[in-house]
Amino acid sequence: MALVIAGERSGVGKTTVTLTLLASLRRRDRLVQSFKVGPDYIDPMFHRHVTGRACRNLDPVLTSEAYVQQCFTRHSQLTEYALVEGVMGLFDGVKEGAGEQGSRGAEEKNNAQCLTDFASTAHIARLLDLPVVLVIDCSRLSGSVAAIAHGYRSFDPRIKIAGVVLNRVGSDRHLSLLKDSLKPLQLPIFGVMRRQDNITIPDRHLGLVPTAELPELNALIDRLADLGDTCFDWQRLLPLLKSESLSPPTSSSLSPSFPVRIAVARDRAFNFYYQDNLDLLQQLGAELVYWSPLEDADIPKDIQGMYFGGGFPEVFAQQLAENSSVRDAVKTAILKGMPTIAECGGLMYLCEQIIDFEGKSWSMAGVLPTSAVMGGRLTLGYRCAVALQDNLLVKANTTVYGHEFHRSHLTLTPTQPLFETSRYDCEENMGCEGWGLPANIHASYVHQHWGESREIPQQFLKECLKVASSATWI
Incomplete structure (x- = not known):
């Protein structure tokens, strides 16, 4: 098993939530493999800095659905825990089927032809049969959180929404309103993250500033680990994050023919x-x-x-x-x-x-x-x-x-x-x-x-x- 961290839209804090989970797991000396949906380079740099392991991109446009499955299976087998960070909103993808598929098989193309959320976080969750934790930005809502959660849980019954993380919660009173609203849904709350003024990652014209340019990054990761130790329901999360097995991956069949x-x-x-x-x-x-x-x-x-x-x-x-x-x-x-x-x-x-x-x-x-x-x-x-x-x-x-x-x-x-x-x-x-x-x-x-x-x-x-x-x- 593993968990997919998804956002209800871009900018809700799913990267911060992901890094907080990874930092807290590493502080506990847990071996964890991370993955990133989509073509992004910079978020995986942060994953790698925290876990000490190369983050792997899961992108069926750049590769194929079969490769996404193979890549996830191969690398998740090496660790105790596995975590997938999504891209944009849960169902935000591209329309599959335009043009020929090159090296992709005809059967795979036909199966994907009707998808309009191809390469989305939801698509990857379906491919890998993984549960999803939905990150919701609560900074400008209270009772409406239930409508958002209900809509995402019911939109595609093939997606298993295991629970939510409430991000940018303002106060105890605010949290009480959110919980009361969500109670009828019986949807687990896996984490509550308050507004954090001292945890920010600078960005510029192509996204976050890469890790090599952030001299204070280790201190930031320590603050995230402190936060993660207290804001998540680890009793519920750890079983979901646990990898299927620790069996070694199959060895590469490639012949080392190019000594250069x-x-x-x-x-x-x-x-x-x-x-x-x-x-x-x-x-x-x-x-x-x-x-x-x-x-x-x-x-x-x-x-x-x-x-x-x-x-x-x-x-x-x-x-x-x-x-x-x-x-x-x-x-x-x-x-x-x-x-x-x-x-x-x-x-x-x-x-x-x-x-x-x-x-x-x-x-x-x-x-x-x-x-x-x-x-x-x-x-x-x-x-x-x-x-x-x-x-x-x-x-x-x-x-x-x-x-x-x-x-x-x-x-x-x-x-x-x-x-x-x-x-x-x-x-x-x-x-x-x-x-x-x-x-x-x-x-x-x-x-x-x-x-x-x-x-x-x-x-x-x-x-x-x-x-x-x-x-x-x-």
């Missing part, structure tokens, strides 16, 4: 990676060498490939620009043929410049003949992307599914783009994007979770292996 070293940029500027992608590279034989374009004086030695994930290069643009030796080394390596993946923030780093929110220009690696300009417009959503040419990761006409989330745009578009993209849920054409020239790069705003698509990392590592077999390099 991949430099993975990982610091405050580049930290958006799906752990499953990194695991796949390692299972296939790659050695991952983590390094910092912010702090290091050079790229790692004896590498055969580079991977730049997303993140916030615009926030650290001045420091990246000042590290000219690394920028020059990256450019030299790529122009000499180093296979390189650059997603979103990584793409921005390969541009000639980043122009920040204040209009200041900062020199970047200069591989791509374009600049990334920060702006107020948010580009957000799932993408269906069809490869327009053979490239570093996929063959022409291959369909992949990804996610965009950025506030920058490029001053020039590529003459030979990687993808033609469309919205996942309505087939609206979004135009062409992505840079594949020189041919050894894959630079795109579209974030991919490879899931079961082993062909993608295999193709990348094949190109890296060619570098490894070369007589000389750099």
Whole structure:
């Protein structure tokens, strides 16, 4: 068993509730595996900071329904307890069925065709047959809490609402009104969290500020653990959080066929990676060498490939620009043929410049003949992307599914783009994007979770292996 923490809408505090539960469990020396519904990178960073274990994303758009089930089963078996944090409101998802499903099976597509809450928290709860705890923001209601709880419990009878957590409760009198209203529903109250003025996580233009930038985070987690020790009904919660078993997961069937070293940029500027992608590279034989374009004086030695994930290069643009030796080394390596993946923030780093929110220009690696300009417009959503040419990761006409989330745009578009993209849920054409020239790069705003698509990392590592077999390099 495990629990899904869901919100009745965005902003009700489900991340705070989740972190409070995780912090209190870890204080009790409980081994807990966390999961996050959807494509988000930042919430899983907080989970990992608390639990010491990589949080796993459960996203059937980026992967598949089968992969979500396999991923949950594989990782939850390793721990005593398991907890899934939802996304947005409980039933907020996308419409499934637009376009072809690529690697997804036809039967799976047909089964999902009628879903309008595909990839929602409710969808994941149904897939995994898990009970849901509904977090309700009570700051501006009293008796109406019963209507909200009743509506969510009755809306889809396949969803098992095990109980509620009442968040942002103002006073004892307020709590009494809430309890009296909920009593006829006989719905358990698993927790009561009062308004907390001293527990806040700062945010900025793409969500919460990542963990690496919060020096006071450990003190915050300690306050959450203190809160969790007193605000939850642990006698009821612990049995629901208990994992099914502690049996070891089945060993990977992947053959480690690619003994190469991949430099993975990982610091405050580049930290958006799906752990499953990194695991796949390692299972296939790659050695991952983590390094910092912010702090290091050079790229790692004896590498055969580079991977730049997303993140916030615009926030650290001045420091990246000042590290000219690394920028020059990256450019030299790529122009000499180093296979390189650059997603979103990584793409921005390969541009000639980043122009920040204040209009200041900062020199970047200069591989791509374009600049990334920060702006107020948010580009957000799932993408269906069809490869327009053979490239570093996929063959022409291959369909992949990804996610965009950025506030920058490029001053020039590529003459030979990687993808033609469309919205996942309505087939609206979004135009062409992505840079594949020189041919050894894959630079795109579209974030991919490879899931079961082993062909993608295999193709990348094949190109890296060619570098490894070369007589000389750099």
